[in-house]
Amino acid sequence: MDYTNLFKMCGYELEEIEQEKPRIDKAFEMLELGTKDIEKALQTIPQNFDIELSGVRKFLRIWLEELLNLMLAKEEGKKLIYGTAPGFPCECLEAIRVAAPEKVYCANPELLLGTVLDSLFGKHDELVEVAEGHGLPLGFAHCSVGQTKLGGIVKKYIPVPDLAICMGIFCDQTPEAEEMLSEVYGFPEPVYIDNCLDLNWDEWDRIPLRKIEYLASQIRRALDRAQEMLGIEITEDHIQKARVNLFRTLDGLMSIYGLFENDPIPISSGDLMPLVYLYFNPVAGREKVIEASQVLYREAKERIEKGYAAAPMGSLRVLFTWMPNVDNSVVHIAEKAGLVMIMQVVLWPIEAQRKPRTVQGPLLRLAETYLRNPYLCGYTPINMQWVREASKRYNADGVFWYWMYNCRVQAALNPIALRKWITDELGLPVLILEGDFHSTREYSGEAARTRIETFAEVLRARKAAKSN
Amino acid sequence: MEAMQRLEEHLRTRVDELTKIKKEGGKVIGYLPGGYMPEELVYACGAMPIQLIRGGDPEPVAISAGYVPRFLDTFCRSQIGYKILGDEPLYELIDLLVAPVTDNNMRAIADCWNFYTDVEVFRYGVPHTKDDLGFNYYLDGLNLLKEKLESFTGTRIEDEKLREAVALSNRMRELFREVSLMRKSERSPISSRDFTKLNHASFHADRSIMLEVLESLAKELKMREASDPSGPRVLFTGSTLAMGDHKILDLLEASGAQIVIEYFDEGLRDYWENVANDGDLMKALADSYFMKKIPGPYFRPSRERLDFILKLARDFKVDGILWYQLMYRDGADIQSYRFSQILKKESDIPMLKLQSDWDIAGEIGPFRTRIEAFVETMGRR
Secondary structure (H helix, E strand, C coil): CCCHHHHHHCCCCHHHHHHHHHHHHHHHHHCCCCHHHHHHHHHHHHHHCCCCCHHHHHHHHHHHHHHHHHHHCCCCCCEEEECCCCCCCHHHHHHHHHHCCCCEEEECHHHHHHHHHHHHCCCCHHHHHHHHCCCCCCCCCCCHHHHHHHHHHHCCCCCCCCEEEEEECCCCHHHHHHHHHHHHCCCCCCEEEECCCCCCCCCCCCCCHHHHHHHHHHHHHHHHHHHHHHCCCCCHHHHHHHHHHHHHHHHHHHHHHHHHHCCCCCCCHHHHHHHHHHHHCCCCCHHHHHHHHHHHHHHHHHHHHHCCCCCCCCCEEEEECCCCCCCCHHHHHHHHCCEEEECCCCCCCCHHHHCCCCCCCHHHHHHHHHHCCCCCCCCHHHHHHHHHHHHHHCCCCEEEEEEECCCHHHHHCCHHHHHHHHHHHHCCCEEEEEECCCCCCCCCCHHHHHHHHHHHHHHHHHHHHHHC | CHHHHHHHHHHHHHHHHHHHHHHCCCCEEEECCCCCCCHHHHHHCCCEEEECCECCCHHHHHHHCCCCCCCCCHHHHHHHHHHHHCCCHHHHCCCEEEEEECCHHHHHHHHHHHHHCCCEEEEEECCCCCCHHHHHHHHHHHHHHHHHHHHHHCCCCCHHHHHHHHHHHHHHHHHHHHHHHHHHCCCCCCCHHHHHHHHHHCCCCCHHHHHHHHHHHHHHHHHCCCCCCCCCEEEEEEEECCECCCHHHHHHHHCCCEEEEEEEEECCCCCCCCCCCCCCHHHHHHHHHHHCCCCCCCCCCCHHHHHHHHHHHHHCCCCEEEEEEECCCHHHHHHHHHHHHHHHHHCCCCEEEEEECCCHHHHHHHHHHHHHHHHHHHHHC
C-alpha cells in the first residue's frame, strides 16, 4: 500500500513519511485502510479543502498525526484519557496534557475518527452503521458523535482508555452513551462533569455564583481522578496554561476570521474546519496548531493583496451557527451561491462574555467563561443576544442556522423560536437547515443545494429592494 | 368501585373549582413531571399544584412542529402543543410554571412556555449525580423555589404548614404504596388502568378528596373478591406514561396479559419513599426527592434505576417486561439496550420494547400484533 502521495498532500516530507512508516502501517492496519481508501482520500481531500494553502495542509497533517498518536499511545507506554466531543470544557483535558505530556495522551477520539476517516477518507459512516447494531440504533436520532465512539470501540479502531472523562455540561446523550460503553463494552466507569441548564430567562448576563462553583467543582473532580491515575499533581498553573493555550488557538482562528471582512474573502470558511475542531481537541502538537494558523493567516493576507476571491466579490454576509466536522460541502455550496459564512455561535464572544470575571482563580474563571457562552450554556436568550451582537458587528444580511438534527441541545435551543425572534426583532431572513455535523449518512450538502441557493436569491432580492 | 366513581365525579368539576379558587385570588402552580418538584411546598403556601401530564393525542404533537424541532421527546413536544392549541383547560389555569430541569427535553418545555406564552416560568436544576455536590445544588434550588413561591403567592411558607403538607403527601404515598403492593399477590385486586388513573388524578385533584378516595379504595380492595389470575403478569415501564396515553395498557389487557406493576419516570407518583417529617424540612425534602429517589435515565450513573426495575420484576413475579418509550427520548432508548443486556445476564424474563410518537392510527395495528405475539410467547413459557 503506497500512501506517499496522501501524506505529501497533507504536508509531510518524503523522509518524514519513511521515518513514520512503521507507525503508519500499524495504525492503518487497525483502521482497515487499504489502497482503495488511499485513492479515495486523494480525491476527497481536494474537494473538501484548498490544499494550495500550506496552512491547510499543516492542519490536515496534525489531524493525521494525532490519530496515529491516539491509536498507538498505549503501545508507546502512555496512559490514555478520553473526553467526550465536542470536548467542553476543552481546558480540562488540555490541563492534564500540559501537566504530564510524557505520561499521558488525551483525546476526544470521536472527533479524530470523524475528521480523519470522513473528511479525508470518506469512510466514517461505517462506524455509525456498526454503532446502530450495538445500542444506538437507526431511527432514534441518536447523536452521531456517540455513535462514532461506540463504532470505533466495537471495531477496535481505537483502544479502550485508562480513564474516561464524560463532559455532560450541556448534553444528556453523551453521558448516557458513555455509561453504556462502560457497562457493555469494557470502558472504565466515567468520571462525569455535570452542569444544570437551569438559568432563568432573565439571568443570561449574570451567572449565579452557585452555578459557577458547581461546574468548577465538577471539573476539579475530573482533574483529581486524572491526578490519582497518573500520580501527578494538576495545579491551578496547569489550568491557567491550558486556558492560555486554548486562547492562543482561538486567537489564531479569530485573526483569520478577521480577514473575512475583506471583499472578496481570501479563503473558504470550510478551510477553517480543521482548525476549529483542533480547538476542541487536546492535541499533543498544540504549538504546531498555533504555528499553522499563523501560516494560514499570512497566506490569506497574501491572497488579499493579490485580489484572490474564494467567493464572488459582493457576496452577502450571513451568520453561520456551526461548522460540521465531516462534510463542509454546505459551506462550499453557500459560498458558490454568493454567501460568505461568518463566525460561529460557539466561538464569537458576546458582550456578556467579555465583561470582567466575577470570580478569582483559573478554575472558577474557566467555569464562568463556559457558563457565559451562548451555545454551551444551552440558553435561548443568550443565543438571541449572539445574533443581535454578531449581526451588527458583521453587518450581516441574514442568518444561516445550521443545526445538527440528532443533537438534543441544538433542538432545545429551538431554531424555530429563534427564527421568529430574529425576523421579528432584527428583520433578518433566516435559513434553518437541518443536518448532521458528524455523519453524511442521512444528510449532505448537495441535498440542501436548492434551499441554500434560493436563500441566497432571497437575500440578494431583499438587498436590491432596500437599495432602490 | 365506589371510590373510583367518587373520584370521577370530582374530576368532572375540578376545572370549575380551580377557576373559582383563582377568581378568589388563589394561584395555580403548574410543574413539569419527573418527580423532582415537592408539591408540599406549593400546598404550604396555599396554592394549587398541577402537573403537566396530559398526553396521547396526535394533534398537539403535530402542531408543535411549527414551534419546536421535532427531534425532541413526544411528551415534551406535546406540552408545547397543548398550550398552543389551548384545549387543555387545566393548563390554561396555570399562573406560574415550575420547571425542575432534568434534561434538554424538559428544558425545551420551559423555554417554549417562556417564549410563546405569557406564563411566568421558574427553573431550578436537577443535578445528574447523587453526591454531596449534587445534593447541595438541588437543595439550593429548592430554597430558591421556596422563595419564588412565597413572593409569587405573597404567603410565607411556615414550618408548621410545610410539616402538615409533608404529612398529607406522605399519607398519599403510603396509600398508593399499599394499593400497589396488593398486586404482588397472585390475584391482583385492581387493574393497571385504574391504578394509573388514580395516579394521574392525584396530580390535579383536590388533595383531601384524593386522600378520602384512596383511603376508601384501599379498604374496598382489601374486602374485594379478586378475579382468578389469568394471563401472564407484566411489568410495564419506560419513560413517560401520560394521562390519556392508555393504548398500550388497553392492548396488553385485551391480549390477556395483566399488568401487575408499572414504573415510569414521568406520569406516575413516586410513592416508594416518604419524606422525613422532623428536623430540617427543606433538607428532608431534598433527601427524599433527590438522594433517595430512583434516578431518571439522565442520571450519571443511572444503573440504580435499572436495578430497581429488575427488583420490581422479581418482587412482583412477572413473566415479561414491556418497555414503552416515546420517540426521541434518548436516555430511555439507551437504557433499554443496557437493560436488555442486563436481563439476558441476570434473569430469563423476556422484554418487548415499543416506541410511540402518539400517531394512534398508524401505530395501533403494529403494536397490537407485537403485543399479542409477546403475550403468546410469555404464555408458552
